[in-house]
Amino acid sequence: MTSFTSPIPTIRPALPRDKADVAEFTKFIWDGHDYVGEVFPRWLEDPHGILLAAEYAGKCVGCAKVSLIASGQWWLEGFRVDPKFQDKRIGSRLDAACNQWWDEHGDGMLRLMTNSKRVKVHHLSETRGFVRAGEVCAYAAEPLTKATDAFTPLQPEEAEEAAALCQRWMPNGYLNIGWKFAAPNAEAMRAALQDESLFFWWRGRKGIVSAWEDDEEDGNRFIVGMEACAGEDRVQLLEDVRRLASARGSVVLRWMNIMSESILRDLDTAGYRKDWDDAAYLYERRHS
Ligand SMILES: CC(C)(COP(=O)(O)OP(=O)(O)OC[C@H]1O[C@@H](n2cnc3c(N)ncnc32)[C@H](O)[C@@H]1OP(=O)(O)O)[C@@H](O)C(=O)NCCC(=O)NCCS
Numbered sequence: 001m002t003s004f005t006s007p008i009p010t011i012r013p014a015l016p017r018d019k020a021d022v023a024e025f026t027k028f029i030w031d032g033h034d035y036v037g038e039v040f041p042r043w044l045e046d047p048h049g050i051l052l053a054a055e056y057a058g059k060c061v062g063c064a065k066v067s068l069i070a071s072g073q074w075w076l077e078g079f080r081v082d083p084k085f086q087d088k089r090i091g092s093r094l095d096a097a098c099n100q101w102w103d104e105h106g107d108g109m110l111r112l113m114t115n116s117k118r119v120k121v122h123h124l125s126e127t128r129g130f131v132r133a134g135e136v137c138a139y140a141a142e143p144l145t146k147a148t149d150a151f152t153p154l155q156p157e158e159a160e161e162a163a164a165l166c167q168r169w170m171p172n173g174y175l176n177i178g179w180k181f182a183a184p185n186a187e188a189m190r191a192a193l194q195d196e197s198l199f200f201w202w203r204g205r206k207g208i209v210s211a212w213e214d215d216e217e218d219g220n221r222f223i224v225g226m227e228a229c230a231g232e233d234r235v236q237l238l239e240d241v242r243r244l245a246s247a248r249g250s251v252v253l254r255w256m257n258i259m260s261e262s263i264l265r266d267l268d269t270a271g272y273r274k275d276w277d278d279a280a281y282l283y284e285r286r287h288s
Contacts, residue, residue, distance in 0.1 A: 007057055009090050011097045014053040016044060018060035022053075025061065025082035036063070036078050043078065050101045054081065054090045061085045064094040066101060067180070070188040072108025072287075075180045079112075079121070095124045103287070111181055111284040122281065130283035133174070133181075134258030137279045139272035141238075141253050143222070143246035150240040154199035154208065159186040162199060162208050169207070169228040174282070176225030176257050178212050181282055184226065200244070202229060207237050209244075219251035226257060234263075238270035258282060 023037035043051050043065055054062030062081040069075050076098060081091045102110050113136060114121040154162055166173065166184040175184035177192040189199065189210075198211045207229025214221040222245035229237050238255070245253035255272055257263075259279070 009054050009056040009061065009085075009088075009093065011052055011054055011093050014040075014044060014051040014060070014063060016041075018053045018063070019044070021060035021082075022063055022080075025084070026080060028083050029080060034080070036080055040078075049074065050098065050105075051078070052094055052097050052101075054085075054094050056085060056090070062090045062094050064098045066098050066106070066110070069177070069180055069182045070185065070191050073182045073188055074102060074106050074108065074110045075182075076110060076112035077180070091120060092124060095128075099128050099285075107287050109183075109284050109286055111282060113179070113181065113280050113282050116279045116281055125283045125285075128285065130285040133282045133284045135279045136176075136181075136257060136282055137259050138254050138256040138275040139267045140275035141242050141255075141270065141272040143250055143253050144239075144242040145246050146243055148240050148243035148247060150203050151200040151209075151244050154189075154193070154201055156190050156193050158201075159189040159193070161205075162186070162189055162201075165205065165208050166226075166228045169230060170226075173226065173228065174258060175210055177210065178225075184210075184228075197225075202237050202240065206230070206233060209237065209241060211241075213248065213250065216252075220249055221252040221254060222248055222250035224253070224255045224257075227255075231262065234266045235269045238266060238272065242271065 019041050022040045026034040026037035048068035049066040051065045052063065053060045063078055065078040067075045067077060079095065163184055163186040174181040175188055177197045182188040193199065196212060200209050202209060209224055210226040211222055211224045214223060224241055227237055242253055254275055255267060
């Protein structure tokens, strides 16, 4: 492993002048599909949490962010090191600084999601005491053109009622809101609603789904991040969601959350097929 002579990389809060460096080096991450360069300017404005940068020889060569989702629910994201400077323990320092910041300023639970093959992140997370809460995967189904009146948009003032329904049907489950996971309490739901997430009651108050829409080159994608209902109703709900996706003009429907034997069986029955080559791990650490 390369060691640094002089100058030595430093970890500090990110600055507006880091935008250009981050935009440049993230072009070479994930075959050019990294989103961090695009969102970084917005992240600099976030008054909660912390956005850290690694600086080396006057340039920003890495970043990582601790974000607040709802009270006591935090999310680690945007963990990146310039490919030219990887494997030199810069990531390790950034991750340590994020965790230290959260130990000092955070509370409740800190979570992150990472690809099941990203061994450096597994190593760092497990060393710091994170536990694997589950394995996440995405399943896709064709939207069905037949109309449905099974769904009603949830209003912010109904969030307590929706959280109670989640508590009833998935007491240990997670809300997936735009790639971030949180316990589905009313505050997290209200925050998600403000952040362009969608929630729908299903068949009156029999169930609830959360979703978001991604506008991609080939058309709109409808992504279901959580479903809660009685176990025996789930296949019907998942089939109805295929009609909802079509009604919203989506060309792709995807379900993404933690896998279990029963959800995999129901997804299969409702016509959903595996859509990712790998899985992802959801990690979490409780504040001491
Ligand atoms: C993930 C990433 C941020 C890590 O940054 P990095 O500077 O290359 O990582 P480091 O050199 O600090 O290594 C991190 C840790 O993994 C360890 N490590 C390295 N190779 C490893 C391996 N094959 N297996 C297990 N651990 C390994 C290192 O020893 C270090 O741990 P230590 O501090 O206990 O010694 C960087 O590789 C990156 O930007 N990847 C692309 C974007 C990405 O996937 N981000 C993560 C999203 S969750």
